[in-house]
Amino acid sequence: MGLVARYLESRGISTVSLSNLAAASERVKPPRALLVPGPRGQTAGKPHDRAEQRRRVEAALDLLEHAQTGGVLKTLNPAP
């Protein structure tokens, strides 16, 4: 997914990625990535947990809006 993010960014589309693999993001360096806890299959939050899904998406969009440079990997704050 990081490769796709890099490609889209090079075509003029600003991207932000959720990430559940820190090592992969550090290696591929997507333009903006938000590291979220696992497990795989619920990157955007547990099924039907709309509050957590929304918290993750909003945190990613905040990063999209405020990142000043490419290659930033931020970690999502722990769930309240």
Next chain:
Amino acid sequence: MSELSLDWPQRYRQWLHSSREWLDQKNWSEAFRTYPRPTFTSAPFTPLVEPLHRIRLALITSGGLSLPGQPLFEEDNPEGDASFRTIEGAGPLDDWTIRHGHYDPKDAQADYNSVFPLDVLRELVHQGRVGSLTARHLSFMGYQTDAARLLDHTAPEMADILIADGAQAALLVPV
């Protein structure tokens, strides 16, 4: 020409040849021990052109989601599946199928928002936080081994669709 190193396709073919047996046995840890992982030291950067509440956003998942009538992703192919699906429609998805083979699809099959948070984005548009969404969103299967094919064919086709739909930004959700 992708941003991969010039010798990447050759290294990939050598890896595929030497790892074929592990791949066929689905022994991923052995198969990928010698995979030529693309590595970069910097990232491209396109600043947002406008505030988020005026941005048109696209959603992309690599969770292997397809809609009724669309081909299912080939989860049993050792090299993965380089195709993608366009997801359109104004309301919630009535039906969808996850094929990936490299993660448990149970959660995404119960609620697509876990890997494809379309309803969440629609709420944010409704509340004025995000300007609008593209008419089409994209789904592909993250498990695919040929990065050159992804970057030379799949990614350009996906970008063309997003640009045609006026996307200024994209949220990418891997699994």
